[in-house]
Amino acid sequence: MPKNNNGRTVTDQSSMNAYIKSVCDIMRRDRTKGALEYIPELTWMMFLRILDEKEQEEELKCQAVGKSFTPSLKEPYRWRDWGNPHGKKRVELQNGKMGDFLDFVIMFSDRIEISSPGSFIGGVTPHNILTHPPVRRNPLLAEILQYIGAVNRGGLGVDRMYRRLLSYGKLPPEYPELAGAVQVIIRNGAFDEAIAKFVGRKAREGHGWRLEELIVLHHLRRNDKISTSEASEILQRTQRETSELLSSMEGIFIERIGTGRGTYYQLTNEILSSIGEKEKYTRIKGLSEEQKLQLLKNYLENNGKITNEEARNICGVNRNQSLRLIRKLVHKGFLRKIGKGRGAYYEKC
Template structure:
């Protein structure tokens, strides 16, 4: 948070700051009713967009723009700074920090705008803006192309000026050596000198240490001084609706010491759900260790260390959130998260984690997170609150589908190692379980699951859908659901239509389509109804879309004939029984 004294010394063009008087709070939010585009841009959203595009800065309201900048005071968004911050984020995707400063009771409103992500250009009314003197103008083609073609630099690979081997933590180095020797299956690595080890792992280049060495190995006090945002904050709350935390612990050690201490602290409040079904007995922890470690490793490997915020972990009794600075890596979105191999923002750091066995392979962390979470019958990992500036992961501890956990566990136990289900197969099984529309399924995975007989195909043509195999329903308390999902035949169609017409007397085609919405397409319903009309089991009144259907005369006659035959049969049976009883009465008793 900047101070008024610092603001007074800043220059607009050089220091990425825009000063506005706004005494009466009359700075337009979005251009208002102004007609000229150049006038509309000179608003809060316009300046926020332009400042973000040029690397971040400050929009200051309540100070003069003449140097040195005098405090004038403003009523701009008085008592509504939180609402302003929320509106800017909703309208632009830019998450500013908004706060108030005072000098002699004169109020200054500061909108602190973050730097845009690498390769990302923000727009106001579909126009990318840049500041040119006192004006906001459309970004030049040269600047625009330069930005969108940017390659994000590997911060972890850059040299950390002045960092010495003596600044590194000997305990962290010992852990690095131990894990590296185990992963590489070479005990001799433990005997390497510190300098040789660091050089082999490219943490030391031409006698100079990198930022990766700082993050992974530096002494606590050195790391705090040089890169305080490398810390991880763990906050615990007893309720998910609670805003203040009950406990907050800062982990500011080098990674190789931090990671175990952090997991052990989270695990202190961990529990488990016992799962049992016949021969299947196992416990599912609230927070799976592999999921949590991979999530933290991802945050550390992918976060943007140029931003000043720390990684924050919010732990609740049955939920855990992990928030780290920097959006998804280039090319990765929420939609393709588990299908697109990710490129770590800090490649050297990620490679060290791989070479030391902290992670199996760079870019597979999200796979493990989804694989383990879905296999345990929990909700899909939720990245929906992520944006261009933060990755926000929510992990639920609640088992939503116990039967699905048993289903996956039984399959994996039966399959040989090289045929076990992949994360994409489990992901697709989960989507089918949740009745995801056919168009949103990965058909390569669907075909593989059909071959393995783990799902079944139902319906025809446009009404095709998929269900999990009978094994899944064997683990549920409602096995009848499986049989309810069997393909429907003509007799069942007529029975359902007959039940409807017995109550409603008449129906239109749309009524019949609604009866079979989840089982038959409109075309399939029409074909069956036409067949029933041709067989005179249904009667059609009218043509086309105005047609009305009733129970057919043939069916009514057949029922009447059947009823009459049944009645005659019952009477004949009663008559026969009467004669038998008379004969029994007339027969002499024994001894007469």
């Protein structure tokens, strides 16, 4: 086979024999099939590829002598159209408006919904899809297609979707829990130019963005702060893993506020300034004591009671600072203490 863009190059009988043996070794791993079943499948795939290459040669010869050429298979059924990773039909199926002709892709004005019959396999769920090792529905077929050059590296879909969307400040993909189907929803959110520029600038400066960093950045773009427990949920990591990840992000684009259980993280002043939200930093961190007391009063108006931990999270302070604020409200007759020890809380008078 001549060298082309369809995948591996087979130049002589020896390399052809090695090629066929390697694919047969892969197919033999499927205990549900014998040679009588997989050899016809392999033969058909190789026939389509060889036919396409031979007809490309014949077409060139005919063009050289001014003759017309009629192929056995026409576009888009040739190997070069759908088997080649850069084939026109392949690219069209991957990047085009598939909802126009594929019923499992539905296009809405604000989102795309892609569904596949069946359920998650191999222990994958919507709650661990970010961290679970990739699982293929048909490992045998996936390995063969990758070996013959019909697909690029596998197991990158989820990570790639998240990275691409978050890098432009868009909403991450959603995986709702459905009975009898796997579905992914991609929202048509607005392009966030400020975030895209920031992510791009840091990348040009040599920062290799981890997916976890992009997820935290996305959350803090839409929220004032994030706690370790909140980050643990959206990163699908344990509390310990999340704490280590957040610590590694400090100084890059987030800063720690508070200590102990009241600790939370927010974007640094430098980052907020670079994306045009400098006033947000002042709103989060620059609260006076009276403003913090007012925040607690507002919370109590809606909830009727408050714990020390809740006060710490609301005001972004440590345990001693929150106790001082609570005692001021008690002294002013706004609160009274109920209970003792860890079970104690403060009730609105």
